[in-house]
Amino acid sequence: MSTSKSNVHAHKAEIFCKDESRVDWHSKALWTLREKRDRAAGSIPEWEQLRQIGSEMKLHTLTHLTEYLEEFEQNCIKNNIKVHWAKDGAEHNRIVHEILAKHHVKKVVKSKSMLTEECHMNPYLEERGIEVIDTDLGERIIQLAEMPPSHIVVPAIHMKKEEVGDLFHEKLGTNAGASDPLYLTRAARQHLREKFLSADAAMTGVNMAIADQGAVVVCTNEGNADMGANLPKLQLHSMGIDKVVPNLESAAVILRTLARNATGQPITTYSSFYRGPQDGGEMHVIIVDNGRTDMLKDKILAEALKCIRCGGCLNTCPVYRRSGGHSYNYTIPGPIGIAVGAQHDDTNSIAWACTLCGSCSYVCPTKVPLDKIIHHHRRLKAEAGKLPYGKSNYMPLVGKFMASETALNCSMGIARMALKILPGSLLKPFSGAWGKYRELPVAPNSSFEAWFKKNRG
Amino acid sequence: MKIALFIPCLVNQMVPEVGIATLELLEKLGHQVILPSGQTCCGQPMTNSGCFNEAKKTTLKLLNAFKGVECDAIVCPAASCLVAAKENFHEFDDSPEAQAVIAKLYELTEFLHDVAPIPAFSKSFPHKISLQMSCHGIRMLDLATPSEQMGPRKNKFEAVLAAIPEIEIVYPDKLDECCGFGGTFAVDEGAVSAKMGKDKAQAHAATGAKYAVGFDPSCLLHIDGMVRRQKLPIETRHIAQILNAVL
Ligand code: SF4
Numbered sequence: 048m049s050t051s052k053s054n055v056h057a058h059k060a061e062i063f064c065k066d067e068s069r070v071d072w073h074s075k076a077l078w079t080l081r082e083k084r085d086r087a088a089g090s091i092p093e094w095e096q097l098r099q100i101g102s103e104m105k106l107h108t109l110t111h112l113t114e115y116l117e118e119f120e121q122n123c124i125k126n127n128i129k130v131h132w133a134k135d136g137a138e139h140n141r142i143v144h145e146i147l148a149k150h151h152v153k154k155v156v157k158s159k160s161m162l163t164e165e166c167h168m169n170p171y172l173e174e175r176g177i178e179v180i181d182t183d184l185g186e187r188i189i190q191l192a193e194m195p196p197s198h199i200v201v202p203a204i205h206m207k208k209e210e211v212g213d214l215f216h217e218k219l220g221t222n223a224g225a226s227d228p229l230y231l232t233r234a235a236r237q238h239l240r241e242k243f244l245s246a247d248a249a250m251t252g253v254n255m256a257i258a259d260q261g262a263v264v265v266c267t268n269e270g271n272a273d274m275g276a277n278l279p280k281l282q283l284h285s286m287g288i289d290k291v292v293p294n295l296e297s298a299a300v301i302l303r304t305l306a307r308n309a310t311g312q313p314i315t316t317y318s319s320f321y322r323g324p325q326d327g328g329e330m331h332v333i334i335v336d337n338g339r340t341d342m343l344k345d346k347i348l349a350e351a352l353k354c355i356r357c358g359g360c361l362n363t364c365p366v367y368r369r370s371g372g373h374s375y376n377y378t379i380p381g382p383i384g385i386a387v388g389a390q391h392d393d394t395n396s397i398a399w400a401c402t403l404c405g406s407c408s409y410v411c412p413t414k415v416p417l418d419k420i421i422h423h424h425r426r427l428k429a430e431a432g433k434l435p436y437g438k439s440n441y442m443p444l445v446g447k448f449m450a451s452e453t454a455l456n457c458s459m460g461i462a463r464m465a466l467k468i469l470p471g472s473l474l475k476p477f478s479g480a481w482g483k484y485r486e487l488p489v490a491p492n493s494s495f496e497a498w499f500k501k502n503r504g
Numbered sequence: 505m506k507i508a509l510f511i512p513c514l515v516n517q518m519v520p521e522v523g524i525a526t527l528e529l530l531e532k533l534g535h536q537v538i539l540p541s542g543q544t545c546c547g548q549p550m551t552n553s554g555c556f557n558e559a560k561k562t563t564l565k566l567l568n569a570f571k572g573v574e575c576d577a578i579v580c581p582a583a584s585c586l587v588a589a590k591e592n593f594h595e596f597d598d599s600p601e602a603q604a605v606i607a608k609l610y611e612l613t614e615f616l617h618d619v620a621p622i623p624a625f626s627k628s629f630p631h632k633i634s635l636q637m638s639c640h641g642i643r644m645l646d647l648a649t650p651s652e653q654m655g656p657r658k659n660k661f662e663a664v665l666a667a668i669p670e671i672e673i674v675y676p677d678k679l680d681e682c683c684g685f686g687g688t689f690a691v692d693e694g695a696v697s698a699k700m701g702k703d704k705a706q707a708h709a710a711t712g713a714k715y716a717v718g719f720d721p722s723c724l725l726h727i728d729g730m731v732r733r734q735k736l737p738i739e740t741r742h743i744a745q746i747l748n749a750v751l
Contacts, residue, residue, distance in 0.1 A: 056693070057692055057693045057694070057695070057696075060693060060695055060696045061694070061695040061696075064695040064696060064699055067699070070699060074703075078678065085651070085652075088654050089654050091654075092655075094654040094655070095653065095654055095655050363652065365681050365682045365684065365700050366693070366696055366700075369696050369699045369700060370696050398554070399553070399688075399689070399692055399693070400693060400696075401686075401689070402639070402682050402684060402685070402686030402689045402697075402700075403552065403639075403686060404639035404643070404681075404682035404686070405639055405640075405643035405644065405650075406639070406643070406650070406652055406680075406681070406682065408643075409643060409650045409652035409653055410652040422552075422554070424554075425552075425553060425554025426554040426556060427554075428554055429553070429554035429555050429556070429557075430554075434553070434554070434555070435692070436688075436691075436692045438553055438555065438688075442550060442553060442555040442558045443558050481690060481691060481694075481729070483694060483698075484694060484695075484697075484698030484701070484702075484729075484730075484733070485698065485701065485726065485729030485730050485732075485733050486728075486729045486730075486732035486733045487729065488518055488519075488725055488728070488729065490518075491518065491519065491520050491521065493520065494516050494517050494520055495511050495515060495516045495517075495520035495523035495524065496511070496516055496539070496543075498520055498523075498524060499523075499527070499539050503527075503539070
C-alpha cells in the first residue's frame with residue numbers, strides 16, 4: 048500500500064462524504080443492523096452475562112493458547128485431519144498452493160474468509176493458474192467488481208442494488224437495468240452452482256476451532272460453505288490462532304451471540320461442524336499466526352484477539368457508517384480494523400479515525416475494549432514518532448501553551464476579541480476545518496476567571 | 505458542603521456562562537464555592553492524540569491547583585474534561601495527595617444525583633428539551649446506561665432534570681450516538697465530524713424541542729455551530745443553565 052496522502056483516512060472519508068445522500072443511505076443500512084441487533088440481544092435476559100462469559104472464555108483461551116492449539120492439533124490428527132502451521136500470510140499462501148498443486152487443482156470455491164483476504168491469497172493463487180471463486184453472494188459481488196470488502200460480514204454493503212444489477216449485466220449477462228434483488232440472487236445462484244459442480248477443491252474460513260473435538264465450525268447464511276466442502280473431495284480451512292476455543296460449551300456461547308450481534312438473527316442459518324474428511328477425501332486445516340503472537344505480547348492489544356468477527360462494532364460506529372469501509376487503510380475496516388490493523392497502517396491515520404465514543408466496546412459480544420485499544424495505538428504511534436495530520440509539529444506547542452496560564456489567557460483573550468469584531472467570513476479561513484463546516488462560537492466578553500474575580504473576588 | 509470548582513479551559517475561555525450558572529446554582533443550594541487558582545487544561549487534546557509527553561506538564565499543573573485545597577468535593581461542569589483529568593492525574597501522579605484529589609472529583613450531574621441532590625425547585629420550566637447524551641458521560645462516567653447495553657436502565661441526567669416542574673423531556677433519534685466532536689477529531693477528520701454534527705443537530709431539532717440540553721460543553725459548542733450553520737429552530741443549553749434558571 049502506498050504512503051501517499053490519498054490513503055489517509057480523513058482524505059478518503061472526505062471523498063466518501065461528498066455524496067451526502069449516499070452517506071445517509073450507507074449509514075441507515077448499517078444502523079438497521081444495529082437496531083436488529085438491539086432487538087435480538089434484548090430478547091435474551093442473560094445477554095450481558097453471555098458477553099461476560101464470552102469475554103472470559105476467550106481471554107482464558109488466549110492466555111493458554113499453546114495448550115489449546117496443541118490439543119486441537121492432536122485431536123485433528125486423530126480425526127484424520129491434516130494440520131499445517133503458517134507464521135505469516137506468505138507461508139499460508141505457499142502451504143495452500145502446495146496442497147492444491149499436489150492435487151492438480153485448477154478451480155477452488157471459497158467461502159467466508161477474511162483471513163485469506165488478510166493474506167492476499169486470491170491474487171497469489173491466480174498468478175499460479177488457480178481460479179478462486181468466492182461463493183458468498185456479497186463476496187462474489189465484490190470479487191466480480193474487483194474491489195476489496197468494505198465490511199467483514201456484509202462485504203458489498205457499500206453497493207446499491209442498481210450497481211449490482213449493472214455489474215451482473217456486464218459479468219453474468221443478466222437483463223440490462225435489472226435491480227430486483229430476487230432476480231439478481233437467482234442469477235448469482237445459477238452462476239455459482241456451475242462453479243460448485245466443477246470445482247476441484249473447497250476452502251473456508253473458520254469461526255471456531257474446538258480443541259477437545261478436533262473440529263472446526265463454519266457459519267454461513269447461504270449454505271455455500273457446505274456446498275463447497277461437500278462436493279469436491281479436497282477441503283481446506285484457514286484459521287487464525289485466535290479462533291480456538293476449549294470445548295463445545297464454549298463454542299455454544301459464541302454461537303448464541305455471533306449471529307444476534309451481527310444481523311439480529313437468533314443463529315446463522317447454517318452452523319456446520321467439520322470433524323474429518325469425507326470418504327476418500329482430504330481435509331486440511333491451516334493455522335495462521337500472521338502477527339497475532341506479537342499482539343499477544345501487549346496486554347492491551349491482546350484483547351483484540353477476543354474478537355469473533357460479528358461486525359457489530361462496524362454497524363454501530365458513527366465514523367465507519369459515514370466514511371465507508373474503503374477509507375480504512377486496512378483489509379478490515381471499522382473499530383476492530385483499527386484495533387488489529389493500526390500497526391500495519393503506513394499512513395498512520397486510521398488510529399485517529401475514531402472519536403473514542405466507546406459505542407463499539409459496549410456493543411461487542413466478547414467485550415473487546417476497542418476504544419481503549421485504539422487509544423493505546425495512538426500512544427504507540429506517538430512514541431514511535433509516527434503522528435499524522437501534523438500533530439508532531441503542533442502538539443508540543445499545544446502542550447506548552449496549555450501549561451501556561453499567561454499564554455492561554457492572552458491568546459484566548461485575543462481570540463475572543465477577534466471573534467467579536469471580525470466578520471465571520473474573515474475568520475473562517477483561519478479556523479480551518481471547524482469554520483469550514485460550522486459557525487464559529489459566539490465570543491463571550493470575558494473569561495470565567497475574570498468574571499469570578501470581579502464578582503466574587 | 506465546601507466545593508472547589510474545576511473549570512476546564514474551554515468553559516473558562518469560551519463558555520463562561522456555564523461556569524457562572526454552575527457557581528450560582530451550587531450557591532443557591534447552600535454550598536460554599538471556591539475557585540482554586542492556577543487551573544488550566546486537563547490535557548485531553550494531547551492524551552487523546554496519544555501525546556502523553558506533551559500532556560504531562562499541563563496535567564500536573566492542573567493537579568497542583570487542587571492539591572492541598574480544603575474542600576469536600578471538586579465539581580466540574582464538563583464530563584469529558586472530568587474523565588480526562590481523572591485518567592491523566594492517575595497516569596502522571598500516583599501519590600496519596602493525587603489520590604485525594606481524584607477521590608473528590610465529580611461531574612456536576614453526577615454530584616447533583618449521587619452526592620447532594622436538589623431538594624426542591626422554586627420555579628417551573630414549561631418547555632420541551634431534547635437531551636444530548638454525550639459519550640464520555642454516558643459510557644465512561646456511568647451517567648446513564650448506554651443504548652448498547654441490555655438489562656435494567658438508569659439515567660442520572662434525566663433523573664435530575666425530570667424533577668423540574670412542567671419540563672418535557674425528549675430524545676433525538678439514535679439517542680446516544682456520538683455528535684462527532686471528539687477533540688482534535690473535529691479538525692483532523694473535518695468532513696466526518698461535520699456530518700456527524702449535522703445529523704445530531706437535525707435529530708435534536710426534529711424533536712420539536714426548544715433546547716438541546718447537555719452536560720458536556722464541548723459537544724454543545726460543536727452542535728451549536730452546526731445548528732446555527734443550518735439555521736435550525738433549536739438552541740443549546742448546558743444543564744447548569746437550566747437548573748440555575750429554576751432554582
Ligand atoms: S470487536 Fe467485537 S463487535 Fe467488533 S467484530 Fe469483533 S466481536 Fe464483533
